[in-house]
Amino acid sequence: MSVVFPPSLQAGQRVAIVSTARKIPAAELAPAVATLESWGLTVVLGESIAGDHHQFAGDDALRRRDFQQQLDDPSIRAILCARGGYGTARIVDELDFSGFRAAPKWVAGFSDITVLNSHLLALGYASIHGVMPVLFHQAGGELALETLRRALFGEAFEPIATAPYALNRLGTATGALVGGNLSLLQTITGTASQAGFAGRILFLEDLDEYLYHIDRMMLHLHRSGQLAGLAGLVVGHFSQMRDNTVPFGVTAEEIIDRYAQMYDFPVAYGFPVGHEADNLALVVGQTVTLTVDEAGGRLTA
Known part of the structure; x- marks a missing residue:
């Protein structure tokens, strides 16, 4: 099966941050939002950010609805999963990728987001396994963040x-x-x-x-x-x-x-x-x- 690669990001485009798994306060994402804005991007925080249902960023219906909205919005050119934890597998079967197929966009994350990375590949689409916004500024993570930026903007893969x-x-x-x-x-x-x-x-x-x-x-x-x-x-x-x-x-x-x-x-x-x-x-x-x-x-x- 051939793999479809979403278009590279360009300055001025909109990206969304959502949480498909564990909850996260919006305040924890402020440094990551500032970094994405410094890359020339406009950041949209999804409904799941600040969602609260036990361990989850809102119940399954809220997290699914949020991710679906970002999939279907043609102005959103990438979806960054805020953090991992557990919960992505609980919502993936109810997602509709027909809008995504019409206008593919980058989905990025790791850990619990492996579910989405694999699901998208099974559908024939590339995605990014990389650092998530909650971890953008951890000590020693400067190169990890730079490689995410390079992948999103379509710059050459560094060996x-x-x-x-x-x-x-x-x-x-x-x-x-x-x-x-x-x-x-x-x-x-x-x-x-x-x-x-x-x-x-x-x-x-x-x-x-x-x-x-x-x-x-x-x-x-x-x-x-x-x-x-x-x-x-x-x-x-x-x-x-x-x-x-x-x-x-x-x-x-x-x-x-x-x-x-x-x-x-x-x-x-x-x-x-x-x-x-x-x-x-x-x-x-x-x-x-x-x-x-x-x-x-x-x-x-």
């Missing part, structure tokens, strides 16, 4: 290089990027939001999971056939991993390696993608080349 890693598997592969948060990729397996991995370069990250959960999810991807046919694998941040009183005995990266060893695609670890400040933007659906050699791993477009 991403990492140092050698003991678990790397050498090789070269070319394919479209797919992936995101491992927990969400498992959650959407077997649903309309599942995008095929075959022939593509999968990137993975996760946060705050027990090590045995990582094993269980990787086992699921293996047993469900989703790892078969991968062109390559990029492993990002696995942050704040937990363990039981009786240790699982290996790291998250070693768990992933156990399953990667069952296949013959190149694998690179230590990529700056995930729940750390250096969360560089990736365009889901973009064709890239993964090179893994003695010097480390590199993604180029």
